[in-house]
Amino acid sequence: MSVQEINFDGIVGPSHNYAGLSLGNIASASHKGNVSYPRAAALQGLEKMQANRALGLAQGFLLPLPRPNTALLTALGVDGTADPALTRAAWSASSMWTANAATVSPAADTADGKCHFTPANLVTMLHRGQEWQDTAAQLKIAFGNPEYFAVHDAVPASFGDEGAANHMRFCTGHGSSGVEVFVYGRPGGKFPARQHEQASRAVARLHGLRPEKTVFIEQNPDAIEAGAFHNDVVAVANERVLFTHALAFADQQAAYAEIRAKFPELEVVEVPADSVSLAEAIKTYLFNSQLVTLPDGGMELIAPLEAKIPSVERWAETAIGGNHPIRAVRFVDVRQSMANGGGPACLRLRVVTDPEFVDPRFLLDDAKAELIGNIITETWPETIEPAQIGDANLAQHVTDARMALLTALDLTKLG
Numbered sequence: 001m002s003v004q005e006i007n008f009d010g011i012v013g014p015s016h017n018y019a020g021l022s023l024g025n026i027a028s029a030s031h032k033g034n035v036s037y038p039r040a041a042a043l044q045g046l047e048k049m050q051a052n053r054a055l056g057l058a059q060g061f062l063l064p065l066p067r068p069n070t071a072l073l074t075a076l077g078v079d080g081t082a083d084p085a086l087t088r089a090a091w092s093a094s095s096m097w098t099a100n101a102a103t104v105s106p107a108a109d110t111a112d113g114k115c116h117f118t119p120a121n122l123v124t125m126l127h128r129g130q131e132w133q134d135t136a137a138q139l140k141i142a143f144g145n146p147e148y149f150a151v152h153d154a155v156p157a158s159f160g161d162e163g164a165a166n167h168m169r170f171c172t173g174h175g176s177s178g179v180e181v182f183v184y185g186r187p188g189g190k191f192p193a194r195q196h197e198q199a200s201r202a203v204a205r206l207h208g209l210r211p212e213k214t215v216f217i218e219q220n221p222d223a224i225e226a227g228a229f230h231n232d233v234v235a236v237a238n239e240r241v242l243f244t245h246a247l248a249f250a251d252q253q254a255a256y257a258e259i260r261a262k263f264p265e266l267e268v269v270e271v272p273a274d275s276v277s278l279a280e281a282i283k284t285y286l287f288n289s290q291l292v293t294l295p296d297g298g299m300e301l302i303a304p305l306e307a308k309i310p311s312v313e314r315w316a317e318t319a320i321g322g323n324h325p326i327r328a329v330r331f332v333d334v335r336q337s338m339a340n341g342g343g344p345a346c347l348r349l350r351v352v353t354d355p356e357f358v359d360p361r362f363l364l365d366d367a368k369a370e371l372i373g374n375i376i377t378e379t380w381p382e383t384i385e386p387a388q389i390g391d392a393n394l395a396q397h398v399t400d401a402r403m404a405l406l407t408a409l410d411l412t413k414l415g
């Protein structure tokens with residue numbers, strides 16, 4: 001084995017539902033109150049993982065966190081008089097979006113030569129702010145070998161941190177040293193700027209990144225206002241390529257220049273606003289595709305089905321192919337996640353390391369995919385109606401379903 005990019009997808013938890021909890025996330029708000037399909041959601045996610053494995057990509061997973069979170073309900077003194085939104089928060093399956101689990105700096109970039117993780121505190125949203133301690137516990141098992149990995153605590157809650165969703169890495173090959181780019185939002189707009197500059201800078205220091213190989217860029221406030229609550233809704237990087245909407249950053253040309261100054265090999269694939277508008281980019285999640293390098297060296301986009309619209313297809317027809325760094329677009333069905341504002345790239349956390357260093361219980365192979373698929377099919381609720389959130393029987397059902405998965409994977413320690 002050797003150092004490579006491994007995508008760790010979040011398995012969609014059995015309490016997956018549409019509670020409209022994320023202010024500034026248009027998909028979450030517009031699907032509020034819909035019936036959800038947790039079983040189908042989790043199977044869609046698993047199918048994406050298997051499809052990526054079939055392309056020759058390494059694949060891992062992280063497990064759903066315990067929901068409903070009774071500790072959160074207790075801490076808030078939730079009783080019959082409390083705002084039902086608090087109960088809904090405690091039921092959220094939002095840990096499926098592992099791009100927000102942590103920021104990861106591969107060993108080649110850090111001062112001590114270890115791969116560093118800082119779990120994201122996700123403090124802007126109640127339902128997400130409850131994730132990080134359980135996420136950290138999981139990361140400490142999956143990446144528990146202290147010779148190769150360092151797992152930090154989240155940065156203090158005064159500074160919002162949303163993890164890898166606001167972080168990009170440029171390199172000539174995954175294993176070589178890279179330039180890490182942190183994208184933060186300026187507060188004060190209509191919607192919260194979830195990634196604070198000071199959080200990004202703290203993560204860079206904690207990871208021991210070299211200043212001459214680190215860049216901090218401001219997100220375009222208009223993009224946040226249009227619904228790009230994370231930078232990965234409007235831009236994605238892979239090796240030397242930045243695939244971005246033309247309106248992703250506060251100063252687009254300055255952003256390219258700053259990255260290029262530290263990473264001269266940068267190749268920008270910019271989609272102009274008159275080809276795909278900002279609104280279309282956010283609606284379709286084109287830029288929340290996984291941009292991957294396949295074993296033969298070719299780069300492809302793993303895009304959500306929602307991006308199959310005429311303007312995107314017109315752009316792809318003229319732009320993709322030939323000598324273009326991105327040679328093809330493949331579509332995946334993650335519609336259940338998309339309806340809560342989570343595309344293919346939100347569902348995965350990229351870790352560059354040798355798979356041999358990772359706890360094998362978190363790595364996917366065919367046998368494990370079958371096992372996980374069977375448990376989801378047998379135990380995940382088929383549907384959740386909004387009125388069921390808070391129901392004691394359903395709480396038992398989702399708790400038991402998750403425990404069945406933990407037991408099958410020999411990970412009851414995460415109970």
Ligand code: SUG
Binds near residue numbers: 232
């Ligand atoms: O934090 N949706 C998530 C989506 C996260 C997408 N991740 C990335 N872009 N990397 C969020 O807004 C909706 C849950 C609800 O409304 O019930 C939610 O949390």
